[in-house]
Structure formats: C-alpha cells, structure tokens
Amino acid sequence: MILLRRILLAILLLLIVFVSIAFLLPRKINIRHSVSISSQRVIVFDQLSKLSNWPNWFQLKTVSGLEKTGSKKWTILQDGMVADYSNLSFHISRSYSYDSLFVDVTSLKGIDLQALILVFDTISGCTVNCTLQFDLGTNPINRWFGWKIRQSAEKSLRQAMQNLNNYASGLPVSKIKVGQSSLKAFNALVIRDTSTIEMLDKKLATMYKKLSASLLRQKLKPTGPPFLIYYSIQSKSLDIEAGIPINSTAKSDKMVDYKEFSHQNIIKASVFGKQDKTLVYNALEYYAKGNKINISEPVWEIYLTDPVSVPDSNNWQTEIFYPISFNSPIK
Numbered sequence: 001m002i003l004l005r006r007i008l009l010a011i012l013l014l015l016i017v018f019v020s021i022a023f024l025l026p027r028k029i030n031i032r033h034s035v036s037i038s039s040q041r042v043i044v045f046d047q048l049s050k051l052s053n054w055p056n057w058f059q060l061k062t063v064s065g066l067e068k069t070g071s072k073k074w075t076i077l078q079d080g081m082v083a084d085y086s087n088l089s090f091h092i093s094r095s096y097s098y099d100s101l102f103v104d105v106t107s108l109k110g111i112d113l114q115a116l117i118l119v120f121d122t123i124s125g126c127t128v129n130c131t132l133q134f135d136l137g138t139n140p141i142n143r144w145f146g147w148k149i150r151q152s153a154e155k156s157l158r159q160a161m162q163n164l165n166n167y168a169s170g171l172p173v174s175k176i177k178v179g180q181s182s183l184k185a186f187n188a189l190v191i192r193d194t195s196t197i198e199m200l201d202k203k204l205a206t207m208y209k210k211l212s213a214s215l216l217r218q219k220l221k222p223t224g225p226p227f228l229i230y231y232s233i234q235s236k237s238l239d240i241e242a243g244i245p246i247n248s249t250a251k252s253d254k255m256v257d258y259k260e261f262s263h264q265n266i267i268k269a270s271v272f273g274k275q276d277k278t279l280v281y282n283a284l285e286y287y288a289k290g291n292k293i294n295i296s297e298p299v300w301e302i303y304l305t306d307p308v309s310v311p312d313s314n315n316w317q318t319e320i321f322y323p324i325s326f327n328s329p330i331k
Helices: 002-024 041-049 051-056 140-144 146-169 200-217 277-290
Strands: 028-037 075-077 082-085 088-096 100-107 112-121 126-135 176-183 186-195 227-233 238-246 257-261 264-272 299-303 317-323
Touching: 028 146, 041 051, 041 112, 041 126, 041 146, 041 277, 051 082, 051 088, 126 146, 176 277, 186 200, 200 238, 264 277, 277 317
Parallel strands: none
Antiparallel strands: 028 126, 075 082, 082 088, 088 100, 100 112, 112 126, 176 264, 186 238, 186 257, 227 238, 227 299, 264 317, 299 317
8 A cells, every 4th residue: 555655656756747847848949941942933922822722732741749640631711821731720820922921820739830931032033931930838748749849840841842842943934024004094985793703704705795785886996905993802702894995985874884094003014824813913012012112902904815816825915903002103
C-alpha cells in the first residue's frame, strides 16, 4: 500500500514537472522561407491570393501536431477565400493586390497558424517571402512537441515554395499592358440589367442583340466598339450595363435607354487573348497603388474584337479600366 502511494506520488510529481516545464517552453514558433521565381509577379500573386489555385502547388505532407487522419482533398468556399484541406481550415483574412496577404490556418488539435506572404519584383521575375507563426496554445503536449512541429513544418514549407516555383514558372506570360488614358465624352444606347456569372455570356448576347435592333430602328450608326459597365460584382449576381456608342442623340424606349457619358480620365489595361479577370483587376489596382492614384467605380470593359469574325479567343483584344478620382494626379 505504501509502495502504491509512492508510485502514485512519483507519477504526480512527474506530471507536475512535465506540465511546469511545458509552460516554460515557447508558445509561438516562427518559420521563414523565401524563393525566387522566374515568373511575373501578377501570375505568382494570383496563385497565392486565391485558395482555389492552391491545389496546383500545395500538397501538405504530414505536419506533426497539426494533422489528423483525413481526406487530402480541397474544399473551396466563399470565392476562394476559405478552404478546408486534410482537417485544416484555411482563410485569407487580408489581401493587398500584388503585395502581401495573411492566411489563417486552424487545426483540430488547437494549434493555430498564421502565414504572412510577401511578393517582391526582381530583375528575373519575383521573390516570395513566407513567414509562418504557430501558436501552440496551452496544451502542454503541443509545447513539448514544438520542436517536431517546427522541423516538419519547415520541410513542408520548403516543398510548397518549390512546388509554387515549378508551377508558376511554367505558366504563360500575362499579356496585360496597363497605363493612364482618357475616355472622351460620347452618346450611347444602353441596357441595364442583372445577371449571374454563369449566365453572363447568354445575357450579353441578348442585350447586344436588342441594342443592334434599336440602332436599325432609329437609323443610327455605331461610333465605337461595344462596352460593358459593372456597377456591382457579387458572388451570385452582377449589376451590369451594356452599350454601343452612337453618332447622335437618340430616344429611349421600353427596352433600350439613351445615355450621355462625360469625359473621364482612366487607368486602362489592354488585354490580349483570354485572361483571368482577377489578374487584370489586380494589375490595375497595383498600378494605381504604385502611382499613388485613387480609382473609383464602376469598372468598364470595351470589346475591340468581334468574337463572331475572330472566333479564336487568343486573338481577342479587350480594354478594361477604372475611372480616376478627381483628387488624383494625372500624368
């Protein structure tokens, strides 16, 4: 009986020592790694800033303390800003175009992780710096195995950065040219409507067909390519206005409105071929930030190529632009 008490006392003392030492161990672990990538900053940032692109290059090896047995399949939520993978939850909490983003990761074992990712231009492409900060929490077991978590996380981070390098370096060069310009005042026939992203092409076909019919009825001539204005871009709905510039004043009817547009200074992206719109918007916002220009909504698209006469989307040319706010410098 006395021996049993001594054994229990010894076990209790060991537990007290174990827990006491655990709380003296660091709660937070910082890991840093950088990689130089021979690819455009716009392309690399697009891979990083949307979790829907992470399966292209991020496949997690087992990180002790983070992972439990689970399906290693990505589930993408909320337009690529939230994702679940292998019992880990990822959330892009902040993102600054072409510059940096914060990714929060939560595990089932109570270990939280935040990643700060910075992207810099270089002569040959760009450099990605990634800093991981683990919060091991109050669990003494997590504290004791912090060294093992660090070791395996460093290996996984190096592999992920190398995978990103390999994947992004093989992507085609983005054919986007950005600069300042102006849009002269003009008259147009327009139709404003709503649409889903999935139905946008069919909706636009119908809208431009109605506009063309109105041109014929009123014996008007187009003076420029068709355009589209996005007044609101939501995940499930778009508020859009399609239009065709015309050579004179006109009348509105039940289906088509007449509208006069004033002169605007703009930041314009000339896009060649079929491009991911997110890349274009990021390029415009990055240019505005670098030149200390305030941009305003709505975003415009002007279609310089007729898809009927030029069916190959690689040969399409589109201009996408934001108006410049009145309080911004004009070059």
